[in-house]
Amino acid sequence: MSETASGLDRPRGGKGREAFRTISEVADELDLPQHVLRFWESKFSQVKPLKRGGNRRYYRPDDVTLLRAIKKLLHSDGYTIRGVQKLFKAQGVKATIFEALDISDVGMEAAAPVVEAPMPAEQPARAAAIAPETEALRDVLERLKALRDRLS
Numbered sequence: 001m002s003e004t005a006s007g008l009d010r011p012r013g014g015k016g017r018e019a020f021r022t023i024s025e026v027a028d029e030l031d032l033p034q035h036v037l038r039f040w041e042s043k044f045s046q047v048k049p050l051k052r053g054g055n056r057r058y059y060r061p062d063d064v065t066l067l068r069a070i071k072k073l074l075h076s077d078g079y080t081i082r083g084v085q086k087l088f089k090a091q092g093v094k095a096t097i098f099e100a101l102d103i104s105d106v107g108m109e110a111a112a113p114v115v116e117a118p119m120p121a122e123q124p125a126r127a128a129a130i131a132p133e134t135e136a137l138r139d140v141l142e143r144l145k146a147l148r149d150r151l152s
Contacts, residue, residue, distance in 0.1 A: 017061060018061055019061075020050065020058040020059060020060060021058065021059045021064060022056065022057065022058065022059075023037055023038070023049070023056075023057045023059070025059075026059045026063075026064055026067065029064065030064075030067060030068060030071055032071065037067065040067065040070060043081050043085070044066075044070060044081075044084070044085070044088075046066055046088065046093050047063055047066055047067060047070075048063070049063055065097060065101070066093065066097060068101065069096065069097040069100040069101050070084060072100050072101065073087070073096075073100050077100070084096075090134045091134060
């Protein structure tokens with residue numbers, strides 16, 4: 001994750017927290033190859049870097065936060081790409097990021113804003129129907145994490 005240098009509010013590389021980052025900067029920050037970021041763009045419609053001349057990608061701070069959450073869910077928590085996509089649909093992108101990165105909702109907007117895509121009209125009813133199933137899955141996940149901690 002980013003380190004601050006000499007107490008300034010600047011991550012590695014000297015850019016401010018709100019500065020846009022190139023794909024190489026994001027890849028270095030997240031310790032991922034660039035092709036993985038490009039692949040995730042094709043699998044997660046929520047990741048939308050700006051593309052400028054020559055198709056150069058510029059990632060917003062909320063894109064980097066989203067990518068950090070996706071990386072944790074895939075690499076640390078053991079989800080599949082399809083599993084993360086289902087989490088985004090069931091819980092919403094913002095809630096999934098908060099949970100994945102262990103961030104409280106209080107003050108989060110200032111720390112790392114995330115823009116959530118609006119839900120189509122039929123989605124709220126579907127999300128309400130999925131809620132009990134989501135709770136059951138969270139319970140199972142918590143039990144699995146406790147078992148993993150015991151085995152460690």
